[in-house]
Amino acid sequence: MTRFDAETPTERRKLFADAVTAHRTRGSAFLTIEAAPPESPAFDPDGDDEDEEEEPQPWLQFAEKTFNLDTTDEELDRLKSLVDEFPEFRIDELESPEAAEGTNARVTARSDANRLADFADRVFREVYEREEDYKAWVVAV
Known part of the structure; x- marks a missing residue:
């Protein structure tokens, strides 16, 4: 891979498939x-921007x-609805530790890279309600 970020739906899907x-x-x-x-737009995946808020x-x-x-909880509801649209995917595990605010979800996905x-x-x-032109980074492969 030679590129690690993308901003348009087509570019992001190609980046994710790659x-x-x-x-x-x-x-x-x-x-x-x-x-x-x-x-x-100046997101730094290494976290070097000191002015950026600490919100995950x-x-x-x-x-x-x-x-x-x-x-x-709201994102989990949206995830469940999304998984319903992918018959080859299923939520296999949900974990909600008492010390955490939220749920970790594991979704089994048997499909090709494009899907x-x-x-x-x-x-x-x-699920995370990002705008159509959100920027995504592949930070580890």
Whole structure:
């Protein structure tokens, strides 16, 4: 892979599909995608911007055939609706530790790189409610 960020739906889906392919080819442990904060074109995935607020940004990990993500209760409801549109996907595990505010969800996703990329983009758009032109970064492959 030579690029690691994208801002349009077509570019993001291509980036995510390329990241899934690179992850599978390399046999890496996982790949991680992060969304830039809303209204923040100068997002630094390394966290070097001292002026940036400390609010955690949405992320999505993929390993083997499983997506992993953290959600609030409202986001979890939206995730369940989204997964219903992908018959080859299913929520396998939900974990809500008492010390955490939210739920970690694991979604089994047996599909090709393009379908996985479409799902990943829709997670950010529909579950995390990002604008159509949100910027995403592949921060680990």
